[in-house]
Amino acid sequence: MRLKDQVALITGGASGLGRALVDRFVAEGARVAVFDKSAERLKLIETAHGDKVISCLGDVRSLADHKAAAANCTERFGRIDCVIPNAGIWDYSTPLVDLPEDRIDAAFDEVFSVNVKGYLLAVKACLPALVESRGSVIFTISNAGFYPNGGGPLYTASKHAVVGLVRELAFELAPHVRVNGVAPGGIGTDLRGPGSLGLGEQSISSVPLADLLASVLPIGRMPAVEEYTGAYVFFASRTDAAPATGSTLNYDGGLGVRGFFSAAGGHDLPEKLKLAQGEKR
Numbered sequence: 001m002r003l004k005d006q007v008a009l010i011t012g013g014a015s016g017l018g019r020a021l022v023d024r025f026v027a028e029g030a031r032v033a034v035f036d037k038s039a040e041r042l043k044l045i046e047t048a049h050g051d052k053v054i055s056c057l058g059d060v061r062s063l064a065d066h067k068a069a070a071a072n073c074t075e076r077f078g079r080i081d082c083v084i085p086n087a088g089i090w091d092y093s094t095p096l097v098d099l100p101e102d103r104i105d106a107a108f109d110e111v112f113s114v115n116v117k118g119y120l121l122a123v124k125a126c127l128p129a130l131v132e133s134r135g136s137v138i139f140t141i142s143n144a145g146f147y148p149n150g151g152g153p154l155y156t157a158s159k160h161a162v163v164g165l166v167r168e169l170a171f172e173l174a175p176h177v178r179v180n181g182v183a184p185g186g187i188g189t190d191l192r193g194p195g196s197l198g199l200g201e202q203s204i205s206s207v208p209l210a211d212l213l214a215s216v217l218p219i220g221r222m223p224a225v226e227e228y229t230g231a232y233v234f235f236a237s238r239t240d241a242a243p244a245t246g247s248t249l250n251y252d253g254g255l256g257v258r259g260f261f262s263a264a265g266g267h268d269l270p271e272k273l274k275l276a277q278g279e280k281r
């Protein structure tokens, strides 16, 4: 129970990575305000976790909705220790050349208002409570915050912008609030695209990510969504992560250490060391 008595607010908490974070934070002893636009999925979380959670229905592009969520959370749980801006959309790696001229304005605005403005507004609305609790912010970034080809220019630029938010806000909110980021790699979730590009109903679950990533990642497989949650518990923990602010964790299966000729340089280690190869994990 590393987060006993903490209160967290998680945006995009009704699905995918956010939902796994809600489940993990509750298991670690936290109470969680779940901010999402899906009323249906919020209900499922209430059913699963009862009075350990509250639902905050809203759109992360709206400051009023963030303020209502923050007020709802402090009213019900008395405080906010950790905010995780996490709700996002992906551009399905649409390259610049394929962005239609008549939709580029709307697509840029949509991706940036969810992925960047939505993050900024979450912190803005929770700031008084965070300063009061000497709390922390943990932004969900992506491998696209560091490397090309994890999205098209809209998604990649939006996630690079979040790295900037980590650095700027870690400075601005110190010494009261720690601000860090976690940059996961591909995850089998329900990540959607911008409606302005006709991708609002497209789900990343339709992409054979597990097969694609097995040969691309040094760790040799796509991690399950639950396996990404430990980093957030670490950054939220006041005892374990007291020195951590302004840091971003590349948590993507090793994309930064891929080789030229293969993803994993040590695939033949068991043979070379004459070890019986254990079951592949």
Ligand SMILES: NC(=O)c1ccc[n+]([C@@H]2O[C@H](COP(=O)([O-])OP(=O)(O)OC[C@H]3O[C@@H](n4cnc5c(N)ncnc54)[C@H](O)[C@@H]3O)[C@@H](O)[C@H]2O)c1
Residues within 6 Å of the ligand: 011, 012, 013, 014, 015, 016, 017, 018, 035, 036, 037, 038, 041, 058, 059, 060, 061, 086, 087, 088, 089, 090, 114, 140, 141, 142, 143, 183, 184, 185, 186, 187, 188, 189, 190, 191, 192, 204
């Ligand atoms: N899936 C991946 O491969 C992957 C990889 C790296 C980073 N990420 C990041 O992880 C985060 C979570 O995405 P996911 O993969 O779990 O996707 P997901 O679609 O399963 O979950 C995202 C949640 O955000 C909510 N949401 C979206 N737009 C919203 C809005 N305007 N207002 C309120 N709620 C909104 C959705 O309803 C959904 O519940 C995103 O920031 C994404 O960029 C995902």
